[in-house]
Amino acid sequence: SGTQSPNLYQRLGGEPGVDAIVYHLIVNISQDERVIERFRGVDIERFRTGLVQYICSVSSDECQYQGDSMQVVHAGHDYTDTEFNAIVENLMKAMESQKVPTRVQNELLSILAKDYDSIVYR
């Protein structure tokens, strides 16, 4: 804050911005037949709060993600390339709906892309 340049979290809209992005991501996932079956039986409120916290933690030093590592959370499901890309696409649509500038979108995507090897196994 103050005269410092805003961090990525702030450029994503801070807490209300990230809440809205994650909300729309979940709506998009719920309408996406490529991945919806993967979320059957999942505690969505827990998923929502975990994701909000995770995005905050990778985009600022303002939060600590309390959940398990991406590797542990996604282990044993054989998530595919196509499913990974579907989630990314749903996130992009969510950010677009919140009018997040393209370069800010790309900054978050490039950070999350590093989790690819922890989520998709082959």
Ligand code: HEM
């Ligand atoms: C950019 C890629 C991804 C990121 C950053 C990501 C991140 C996360 C985070 C932070 C959580 C919450 C963990 C917690 O706090 O408990 C989570 C849970 C989950 N993710 Fe992902 N994820 C990604 C890709 C995927 C993909 C490709 C799938 C499958 C289609 C998937 C399916 C799930 C499911 C089903 C849960 C809920 C697990 C449970 O609570 O049992 N994720 N993910």
